[in-house]
Amino acid sequence: MGLGECLLGATEARNVARVMRHGALFRYYGPGALPSLGFATRFERAVARMHRCKYALGVTSGTAALEVALGALGVGPGDEVILPVWSWVSCFTAIVRVGAKPVLAEVDDSLNLDPAEIERLTTPATRGVLVVHYQGVAADMDEIMQRARRNKLWVLEDCAESLGATYKGKRVGTMGDIATYSFQQRKVITTGEGGMVLTQEGRLYERAVRMSDIGQYRDEHRAIKAPEVVGFSGSNYRMTELAGAVGCAQFARVxxxxxxxxxxxxxxxxxxxxxxxxxxxxxxxxxxxxxxxxxxxxxxxxxxxxxxxxxxxxxxxxxxxxxxYCQYAREYCRSGATHTANFSPFPTTGAWPAQGYREEDFxxxxxxxxxxxxxxxxxxxxxxxxxxxxxxxxxxxxxxxx
Ligand SMILES: Cc1ncc(COP(=O)(O)O)c(C=O)c1O
Structure with missing residues (x-):
């Protein structure tokens, strides 16, 4: 069983019942909705406070959070992103979904990214590093940040499995440029499905909001940070009040x-x-x-x-x-297939899996x-x-x- 899953109890039920009584399951409007006092907003504020982080944005899953964060960073076709080969499905697929190329790196005996891989794998197309804090243990962030900065790369911290973990007194999720969480059933705390994006940078926050809310930037967000980004085509990954209600109760248990x-x-x-x-x-x-x-x-x-x-x-x-599992053992990696060939970051000629996507390369x-x-x-x-x-x-x- 998951950790938070074991502790689901009366507070979660009470919060959900409150949302149902009000009738506003959508966080921004509905009968009896109080957006700035709503559960999704409160959940964001609680997670932001824990991380002493300026901005937190609730979304529908950890996978959505990764896509939103990559979108906020402006990642797309032609870009390469380094990630550990030992990582969850979405770490790879989220990069492919925004049109960029995942570049797989070895882990060391911390089961987290081997920092030396950053230099080995950086090319002129590399834009950033997706670091996974695997199963409750922070990656070696001093080493990773130094090497990433030296190579002018951003760092996305995937904290899906490590809510509450620290590294040299700092919470995971506060050392890179942007960070993501998952609140899926088996995570440290659960909202069934849910996720969050954290950042200290206003521009990244605004872009994340627009990625997650079909390009919009509502009054609720303007009150947090003045708009500066031209609206662009986003998707819909908004957190619901039901998820926020469970999240607030679960958060108190962390x-x-x-x-x-x-x-x-x-x-x-x-x-x-x-x-x-x-x-x-x-x-x-x-x-x-x-x-x-x-x-x-x-x-x-x-x-x-x-x-x-x-x-x-x-x-x-x-x-x-x-x-x-190792990414090379997954079907999407073995096939190199994408939802349409026109959007594939992988070469369309030559043998596949190509070097860098096969077991013998790791x-x-x-x-x-x-x-x-x-x-x-x-x-x-x-x-x-x-x-x-x-x-x-x-x-x-x-x-x-x-
Ligand atoms: C490291 C990591 N990243 C991303 C995700 C994706 O989260 P979700 O299942 O909420 O989409 C997970 C969990 O499944 C994960 O463990």
Whole structure:
């Protein structure tokens, strides 16, 4: 189960009932609508406050948030965007959907983008880097920002899996130029479907609003920031009041949940102890991660498979909270197909998958994820559950590594 999903309760129900009583499910008008006091607006303000960020814009999903952010940045045909090969579907598809070319990069043993890949992959067409803070752990943002700035690239932080995580005292989502969140069912908090875009830059905010609201810039937005951008053709990714209502209630649960998860992780790791051959995921700032999915690497793929099978037999699932795979294993990448060939960023001649989109082009990432084991801990787990998971890992791994 997802984290926020486990904690859905009376406040979420009460908020939704209030929206229903008013009858304005659309955030900007309807019977009894109070846009500036509405739930979608309040949710945006709460997330902005947590990040000490000037602008937050609620949208319909994390995928929509990525497309809106890329649109706000002005990304399109002819542009290249670097992203980790180990990342969610939409990180790749959102780039393709705006007509740009996704350029896949290796991850390192943090399971986040290897910062050195930025230099290796930058070409005259590269415009920016899409960084994913994978499963509660911030990428090494100092290194990434330095390298991106040196190459005059913007940075989009995809924080979909890491609401509340920090890096050297800063919240994820506040270090790049623009950031995105997802509030899908399995995320840190959920609104069923939902997302958010954060930025400190007024111009990017206005462009994001226009991307998400069919090019419009309403009075509500003018009150936040004066318009300066000529209206352009946007799409419709507006957050509903229903999503905002659930989001406000879920948001109040984030920080206590993170404290709980960190405590569980510490208990589980203490119980596993130090085993020769077990290497925990590298975390650039260990004080800032969320702790709900911990990862370690074993010497071989076979040992990782054997541990998962042995733990499963004892009722402990070591399946991660996410369905992330390497992008090269997905059909859209293997085919290179787009909704129309005219809009494809990929070459139309020559063999496909071309270099840069095949498994053999990512030896470090393939090797790492083959040897990887995840240890998921749930929001409703107790300290005893965490200790049990750790004990099972220690005992089974002890046999495998003996
Ligand atoms: C890293 C990352 N980016 C983007 C998304 C897309 O979010 P959504 O499912 O809300 O469209 C997800 C989640 O599914 C994700 O994990």
């Amino acid at each position: 920080l206590p949940m993170i404290r709980h998860l960190r405590r569980l992780r510490a208990i589980m790791q203490r119980e596993v102890g130090a085993l020769p051959g077990l290497a925990w995921r590298k975390i650039a700032d260990p004080s800032g991660d969320l702790g709900f999915d911990s990862y370690f690497f074993l010497p071989t793929h076979e040992q990782a498979l054997a541990l998962k099978a042995a733990a499963q037999k004892r009722g402990v699932s070591l399946a991660p909270h996410t369905g992330t 030896p470090r990432t393939s090797n790492l994820v083959g040897r990887m084991v995840s240890v998921p801990l749930g929001a409703r787990f107790s300290a005893a559950d965490a200790a049990h998971v750790g004990k099972v890992i220690r005992e089974e791994l002890g046999k495998i590594l003996a």
